[in-house]
Amino acid sequence: MTRHLLIRSLDRGAVTFVIVVAALAIIVPVLNLATPASSALHLPTYLVALFGKYACYALLALSIDLIWGYCGILSLGHGAFFALGGYAMGMYLMRQIGTRGIYANPILPDFMVFLNWKALPVYWYGFQWFPYALLMIFVVPGALAFVFGWFAFRSRVSGVYLSIITQALTYALMLGFFRNNFGFGGNNGLTDFKDLLGFNVQAETTRNALFSISCLAVVLAFLLCRVVIASKFGKVLVAIRDAEARARFLGYRVESYKLFVFTLSACMAGLAGALYVPQVGIINPSEFAPGNSIEAVIWVAVGGRGTLVGAALGAVAVNYAKTFFTGGMLAPYWLFVLGGLFVVVTLLLPRGIVSTLRHWTALQRDGASAAAEDGVAEPLPAG
Amino acid sequence: MEPLTSALLYLDGVTVSFDGFKALNNLSFAIAPGEMRAIIGPNGAGKTTMMDVVTGKTRPDAGEVLFDGRHNLTRLDETEVAALGIGRKFQKPTVFDNHTVSDNIELALKADRRARAALVWRETAEERRRVDELLEIICLAAARDRLAASLSHGQKQWLEIGMLLAQDPKLLLVDEPVAGMTDTETRQTAELLRAINREHTVVVVEHDMAFVRELGVKVTCLHEGAVLAEGTIDQVSTNKRVVEVYLGR
Numbered sequence: 287m288t289r290h291l292l293i294r295s296l297d298r299g300a301v302t303f304v305i306v307v308a309a310l311a312i313i314v315p316v317l318n319l320a321t322p323a324s325s326a327l328h329l330p331t332y333l334v335a336l337f338g339k340y341a342c343y344a345l346l347a348l349s350i351d352l353i354w355g356y357c358g359i360l361s362l363g364h365g366a367f368f369a370l371g372g373y374a375m376g377m378y379l380m381r382q383i384g385t386r387g388i389y390a391n392p393i394l395p396d397f398m399v400f401l402n403w404k405a406l407p408v409y410w411y412g413f414q415w416f417p418y419a420l421l422m423i424f425v426v427p428g429a430l431a432f433v434f435g436w437f438a439f440r441s442r443v444s445g446v447y448l449s450i451i452t453q454a455l456t457y458a459l460m461l462g463f464f465r466n467n468f469g470f471g472g473n474n475g476l477t478d479f480k481d482l483l484g485f486n487v488q489a490e491t492t493r494n495a496l497f498s499i500s501c502l503a504v505v506l507a508f509l510l511c512r513v514v515i516a517s518k519f520g521k522v523l524v525a526i527r528d529a530e531a532r533a534r535f536l537g538y539r540v541e542s543y544k545l546f547v548f549t550l551s552a553c554m555a556g557l558a559g560a561l562y563v564p565q566v567g568i569i570n571p572s573e574f575a576p577g578n579s580i581e582a583v584i585w586v587a588v589g590g591r592g593t594l595v596g597a598a599l600g601a602v603a604v605n606y607a608k609t610f611f612t613g614g615m616l617a618p619y620w621l622f623v624l625g626g627l628f629v630v631v632t633l634l635l636p637r638g639i640v641s642t643l644r645h646w647t648a649l650q651r652d653g654a655s656a657a658a659e660d661g662v663a664e665p666l667p668a669g
Numbered sequence: 670m671e672p673l674t675s676a677l678l679y680l681d682g683v684t685v686s687f688d689g690f691k692a693l694n695n696l697s698f699a700i701a702p703g704e705m706r707a708i709i710g711p712n713g714a715g716k717t718t719m720m721d722v723v724t725g726k727t728r729p730d731a732g733e734v735l736f737d738g739r740h741n742l743t744r745l746d747e748t749e750v751a752a753l754g755i756g757r758k759f760q761k762p763t764v765f766d767n768h769t770v771s772d773n774i775e776l777a778l779k780a781d782r783r784a785r786a787a788l789v790w791r792e793t794a795e796e797r798r799r800v801d802e803l804l805e806i807i808c809l810a811a812a813r814d815r816l817a818a819s820l821s822h823g824q825k826q827w828l829e830i831g832m833l834l835a836q837d838p839k840l841l842l843v844d845e846p847v848a849g850m851t852d853t854e855t856r857q858t859a860e861l862l863r864a865i866n867r868e869h870t871v872v873v874v875e876h877d878m879a880f881v882r883e884l885g886v887k888v889t890c891l892h893e894g895a896v897l898a899e900g901t902i903d904q905v906s907t908n909k910r911v912v913e914v915y916l917g918r
Contacts, residue, residue: 518776519787525765525776532763535724536777536836537751542784 292509295516299644303595304505310337311501315494331490334497335565336609340602341500342562345507347585347601348594349554352511354583355592356520357547358527359444363452364555365579366459367427369569371556373463374426376476376569377410378419379487383480396478397471407469416483423560424553431552432545439541439548444530453576460574475570476563487564500561504598507554511594514547523547584624588631590638599640672738677702677840677870678723683732685718685894692718693729694894700840705866707881708874709905710891711914716874717760719891720842724757725750737839752782756838760845762825766818770809770828773817774800777832799835807831807861823854827861834865841871847880859883878906890914 296304314337317329346368353359380395389399393406412418434455438448466472485492514520525533526540534540563569572578582601589600604627611620635642673679676699685693693715700706710716721727723734725747734742740753751757765773778796780786804810807827812820817828826846833841846862847855859880865871875881881888881902888905890898898908905911 514788517788518790519784521768521772521776522784522787524767528765528767529763531726531747532759532765534747535751535757536832537748537782539748539782539784543787546784 292513295509295512299595300508300512303508303598307501307505307508307598311498311505315498318494319490331493334490334493338493338497338500338565339562340605341497341504342558342565343582343585343601343605344598345500345504345558345561346555346582347589347597348504348507348511349551349558350582351586351591351594351597352514352554353547353551354586355594355597356515356527357523357544358530359544359548360446360449360583361452361548361551362449362576362579362583363454363456364551364582365576366452366456366574367431367552367555368559368562368578368582369456369459369463369571369573370427370430370559371423372559372563372569372573373470373476374413374419374422374556375560375563376479377413377422377470378416379479379482379564380476381410381414382482383478386480387478395471395476397466397474398469401466410469420560423556427552427556427559428549431549435545435548439544442541453579456574456579457576460571460576463571463574471570473571475568475572477568477570479564479567482564487567493565496561496565500565503557503561507557508594508598510550510554514550515594519543519546581624584628587638588627590640590642590644593638593640593644596638596640600638603639674699674735674738675702676700676735677704677737678872679733679735679738680719680723681733681735683719683722683729683734685715685722685727685729691894693722693732696732696891696895698889698896698899700870700872702839703866703870705862705871705873705884705886707884707886707888707902708872708891709876709878709881709888710897713893714891715894716891717844718894720757720844720874723750723842724755748782751836751838754837754839755842756833756836756840757842758826758829758833758844758846760848762822762829764817764820764825764828764832766816768817769814770817770820771800771804771813773828774803774831774835777835779835779837803831803835806834806864808857823850826850826858830858830861830865834869839870841865841869843871843873845875846873847875847877855880856883878902 314329314334317327318331318334321328346364350361350364353361383395385392387396389396391399394403398406413422438451443451462468463470464473470476479487481487482492485495515523522533522538522543526538526543530540559573585601585604586597587600588604589598590596604624607623608620611617611623631638637645678700680699681697683693683696684691696715696719708716708719718727722729723742725742725745729743736742736753736755742750765776768776775792775796778799801810804813807830809824809828809831812824817825820828830843830846843862847858850858855877862871862873862884873884888900888902889896890905890911892914897914898905898911
């Protein structure tokens, strides 16, 4: 059963993507750890951390593409799920600090001591235990997405209205997390992490391991998305995207399909946030900023909506450009560049980079028939 | 539950108003099992609203809609109505543009519609055979691997009819099936609908009087949300009030 699910979900592009990401997961740590600093092949540690960040962004982009590219749900609040996953990881990391904090309180994180709190809030219970934190990384964003989606999809909120509510959702969470009495460190968020499962988060080896794990997460999430999309469920998603009323009149319960894929997507975004936090060393309410979610949507649009591979590449490409621009004299102009990029892509490459390339190759291969252009219409293998 | 009526579809006193405008005004009629009925009427007569009410898209302000004598359709939504066995073809052909022709049919095939089932679904030989058969009926076997978006207008209309057949509904509601078709296509469509009627009950909403004549079935003429006349096409088209409504203004 699982084997046929996996087999029908893999085409050549998918296999190439998996191999490349898996290869990076091995090559990058080798270049960082096994080569002397003087070698031309040596990769500095700061780049490993940077690439790890890109991998997390790629994972977030995959989660957005799954719902936007294949089901037409444009979430402008996916940063909220990313940040919630990040906070769940942050809470675990805070509890690991223990007596090494400034106030050396074995139970309370520093910011709580500072606020004169006497006891740990109930919702912080259990986060010292990694499996519980790991569970929460999926459950918290997933549950929020489920409840939000249940109301939104049942009331048939869609299109731009849904996008606006998702913006409001992430904005409301940001305001909440900014408050000290919310119990998540307010303005400063959670930081000053020491170790993760006993490994020092600052150590080179940990950074490399986190990078590889992030790549692995990208591969697994990608395969999961492919399995979903290649199934009949995936075809129904595309059907809903293109003609929702038709799908309803055929007897498909559209809201169930949307709810499932939206929740799955939120869990993926949560995992991305959780992997992101130990690599950047901090999580604070600015991760909920509406602009972050919009930026993530731009990555997907640039890379190519409804291609998965494009979403991941778009995330890496745009963030590489961001690193490049914000690192130099051009820093003040980054937002103009990002906005300009979005306008240019929308006008000149409305399908995004990957879909446009696929479209061209399809045109060259067999003239008019461009059946594979969206990567969603490949015929099933026999049997 | 004992059926309350022998009619397959039974509308009684259905009223729908939009901001005071009565799109349906105490509309009542009944469709017998196995029947094919043509519903005609000028623009704004309430034909499409009637379909919306039957398929669960619009809730009437008053009145009763019974399916199979036992299901009150006014309490159900589109998905539930579809599950009971009512298929609907839209006025504008609506197919899944980014799916192949055969995938369109496959998505419409009668099957477990739940998300869970769709995740692990595998095509069976029986389903494959059924898809092939339907593609033959709607003359699209040669186009099975083409994207639906690339079909001509008439072909899309047929694909949508094929999707209806794939659902295997007890009742087909067909909204303007020949709009925008050539004369030949119109004739072929009339033939197709008659063939479909051998196993299914069909309600056709149409403007094209020549087409309705070609179908040769009982006609109901709607006007201002109520039934104006009912009978054979000759009876209806010579009815004084019908002539007045169609030509008088």
